[in-house]
Amino acid sequence: MARRTGPGAKLSRGFGRLTLLGVILALAGLVGLGYAAFATLTSMLLFGWLLLAGGVVGLLHALQSRGSSFFWLGVVVAALNLAAGVVLIKHPESSAQALTMFAALLFLTGGAFRLVGSAVVRGTQFGLTLAQGAFGLMLGILVLFDLPNSSRYVIGTFFSLALLFDGLGLIAAGVLGRRVVTLVAEEAQASAEATDEATDEAADEETADSEGADSEGIEPVKPPKSAQDDQNESST
Numbered sequence: 001m002a003r004r005t006g007p008g009a010k011l012s013r014g015f016g017r018l019t020l021l022g023v024i025l026a027l028a029g030l031v032g033l034g035y036a037a038f039a040t041l042t043s044m045l046l047f048g049w050l051l052l053a054g055g056v057v058g059l060l061h062a063l064q065s066r067g068s069s070f071f072w073l074g075v076v077v078a079a080l081n082l083a084a085g086v087v088l089i090k091h092p093e094s095s096a097q098a099l100t101m102f103a104a105l106l107f108l109t110g111g112a113f114r115l116v117g118s119a120v121v122r123g124t125q126f127g128l129t130l131a132q133g134a135f136g137l138m139l140g141i142l143v144l145f146d147l148p149n150s151s152r153y154v155i156g157t158f159f160s161l162a163l164l165f166d167g168l169g170l171i172a173a174g175v176l177g178r179r180v181v182t183l184v185a186e187e188a189q190a191s192a193e194a195t196d197e198a199t200d201e202a203a204d205e206e207t208a209d210s211e212g213a214d215s216e217g218i219e220p221v222k223p224p225k226s227a228q229d230d231q232n233e234s235s236t
Contacts, residue, residue: 015177022170029164032156039156041092048088048095055081093151100151103158104144111136 032039055078062074088095114133118126143150 011181012178015174015181017174018177019171019174022167022172022174024167025163025170026167029160029162029167032160032163036153036156036160039160040096040152040154041156043155043159044088044092044095044099048085048092051081051085051088053085055079055085096155097148097151100143100154101147103154104140104147104150107136107140107143109140111138111140 032042058074058078058081062071062078065071065074111133114129114136116133118129118133143154
């Protein structure tokens, strides 16, 4: 099979790289689910380094905008990012406990609001909202009452699930994209081949007609003479 070239080949290779990235993310998510405690510490350290990098970039941006009203606000935000990054890197376990407690409180409040809202409004999605509220409330209670043990695996589990689903989404997008590019390329190739066949058939018919006219002794029709041609003949 001939290798495709052109924009279609570039798109196909791009979707192939996207699929490869999705496979890597999905595998990382599966490994993280198997080692949730390690994934929790890794996510804390990664988040800390990201905060440090964001603080440095924010501080440089604030220094570049000295003399403006944004300067002090940028310095404060950059300092908070730097401080939070240092705390996360130096104390990842304590940071994981604090973030797990915060997540549990978010689940509790979100579930309670959904339960109350579904009971008061009773709209078309009453059952779905009620189930979401009950699930969030139960999840928040389980995580909160299992502290500090739950802090070892909750954040890592959520982080690994995010990686897994993002990877699956990228795999689906890459596979479907390559399939669409392949179908479009095949249709374009079939259309070009059909056009070439029609051109060849028309050329063969013209050749056959000219050969048939020659065999029957029919002289080809000459174009009418112009007045210049008559003048040239008379002068000769």
